[in-house]
Amino acid sequence: MNYQDYGEYREKFVEMIKEKRLTELKSILADLNVVDAAEIIEDMEDMELLICFRMLPKEMGAEVFSYMEPFDQKRIINKINDAELQEILDELDFDDMIDILEEMPANVVTKVLKKSTPEERTQINKFLMYDRDSAGSLMTIEYVSLKRDWTVGEALQHIKEVGMDKEVIYTCYVESEYKQLLGFVSLRTLVTTDKNKLINDIMETDLVYLNTTDDKEEVAQTFMKYGYIAMPVVDREHRLCGIITFDDVMDIVEDEATEDIHKMAAVSPSDDEYLDQTPWQLAKNRIPWLLVLMISATLTSGIINNYNYILSQFLILNSFIPMITDTGGNSGSQSSTVVIRAIATGEIGLRDGLKVILKEFRVGIICGTVLSFINFLRLYFLTSADFRISALVSITILCTVILSKLMGAVLPLFAKKINLDPAIMASALITTIIDSVVLVIYFSLARLFLPIV
Numbered sequence: 001m002n003y004q005d006y007g008e009y010r011e012k013f014v015e016m017i018k019e020k021r022l023t024e025l026k027s028i029l030a031d032l033n034v035v036d037a038a039e040i041i042e043d044m045e046d047m048e049l050l051i052c053f054r055m056l057p058k059e060m061g062a063e064v065f066s067y068m069e070p071f072d073q074k075r076i077i078n079k080i081n082d083a084e085l086q087e088i089l090d091e092l093d094f095d096d097m098i099d100i101l102e103e104m105p106a107n108v109v110t111k112v113l114k115k116s117t118p119e120e121r122t123q124i125n126k127f128l129m130y131d132r133d134s135a136g137s138l139m140t141i142e143y144v145s146l147k148r149d150w151t152v153g154e155a156l157q158h159i160k161e162v163g164m165d166k167e168v169i170y171t172c173y174v175e176s177e178y179k180q181l182l183g184f185v186s187l188r189t190l191v192t193t194d195k196n197k198l199i200n201d202i203m204e205t206d207l208v209y210l211n212t213t214d215d216k217e218e219v220a221q222t223f224m225k226y227g228y229i230a231m232p233v234v235d236r237e238h239r240l241c242g243i244i245t246f247d248d249v250m251d252i253v254e255d256e257a258t259e260d261i262h263k264m265a266a267v268s269p270s271d272d273e274y275l276d277q278t279p280w281q282l283a284k285n286r287i288p289w290l291l292v293l294m295i296s297a298t299l300t301s302g303i304i305n306n307y308n309y310i311l312s313q314f315l316i317l318n319s320f321i322p323m324i325t326d327t328g329g330n331s332g333s334q335s336s337t338v339v340i341r342a343i344a345t346g347e348i349g350l351r352d353g354l355k356v357i358l359k360e361f362r363v364g365i366i367c368g369t370v371l372s373f374i375n376f377l378r379l380y381f382l383t384s385a386d387f388r389i390s391a392l393v394s395i396t397i398l399c400t401v402i403l404s405k406l407m408g409a410v411l412p413l414f415a416k417k418i419n420l421d422p423a424i425m426a427s428a429l430i431t432t433i434i435d436s437v438v439l440v441i442y443f444s445l446a447r448l449f450l451p452i453v
């Protein structure tokens with residue numbers, strides 16, 4: 001279903017509410033996919049949103065709620081009573097409930113804790129204490145655990161008893177009596193193995209696991225590297241604390257990609273959706289970087305003023321400044337974008353720094369040679385520029401492209417080295433830095449090529 005369909009459904013539902021055709025509305029909602037239902041109703045006005053949500057079948061409501069944005073979840077929570085809220089939370093997977101509680105006001109969390117059992121309260125508090133960007137905050141406790149001294153038959157019986165309440169049953173984790181992670185067994189292995197065999201004899205001990213303190217970017221990279229559906233999470237004592245599933249990782253990848261795109265465009269990242277933010281919020285996220293870039297651009301003006309004596313004698317040089325600075329900025333942006341993405345996906349690391357720099361240097365020579373040669377032919381044969389001016393501009397472009405490619409590679413690696421996000425060294429910042437350096441090169445070469453008085 002596409003966004004046009006969402007809009008049509010939304011209008012249809014609003015019309016049904018106005019005409020009090022609630023039975024028909026309930027029937028249509030029940031037939032929708034939960035993801036589509038969430039997309040359709042979350043953009044409605046408060047009253048219409050609440051009516052549609054209450055029309056959802058009980059078993060479907062919690063799942064639809066989990067797919068809604070935090071802003072819209074809060075709108076529903078503010079309108080429903082405590083009993084309805086508890087029903088929703090009772091139906092949610094544990095990790096989804098934690099994600100929602102992290103976004104909720106303290107009074108809502110308090111209400112939930114009051115109605116929870118002591119064991120549930122301990123688990124919730126434990127999860128809420130993990131850093132928001134850590135593996136601990138992403139995991140769920142809804143996994144199947146087995147004991148190594150069980151038989152395959154006992155394990156299968158256990159899965160039948162608890163499997164309906166678990167998020168993943170395709171992989172079962174083997175724990176010691178002290179909850180330390182020993183290994184895992186796939187459901188395929190269990191159903192194709194003799195029922196009298198011990199779990200200890202068939203479990204895989206070659207484990208790939210995450211730590212509760214791992215950053216969510218490391219989590220995403222580990223999942224992409226190994227391609228697992230789920231991965232165990234352990235604490236410092238190697239005790240199994242929970243698992244992270246691939247659907248949670250997909251959310252991480254999307255969030256990280258969005259954050260990097262914002263940083264690369266010199267915009268401070270925000271957790272809120274675009275349409276949920278006010279113009280003031282959007283402006284607030286953009287003004288700081290715009291100020292930094294604007295003030296840093298005054299360095300470019302200072303360089304031009306410093307070389308006014310050259311421009312006054314050769315006015316034609318003014319006309320080439322935009323082309324030279326744009327070429328430098330574009331060249332640097334190409335390199336930085338490729339390098340930043342490669343760092344983000346784990347293709348390259350700091351150990352590959354020299355290889356990356358040498359490769360971008362060679363790319364710069366090739367690109368710069370082609371661009372400068374074509375530019376020389378264009379200036380010398382198609383404009384009024386003489387040989388010296390044409391050569392000056394073309395050699396400047398060669399130097400500019402090589403230097404820009406190098407800076408596009410070096411600056412993101414440097415940011416990574418000092419534990420900054422490489423994405424901040426993207427097009428906007430690199431273009432500003434390169435503009436200043438390129439103008440110094442341009443005017444320095446002008447003094448060598450031209451008879452300056």
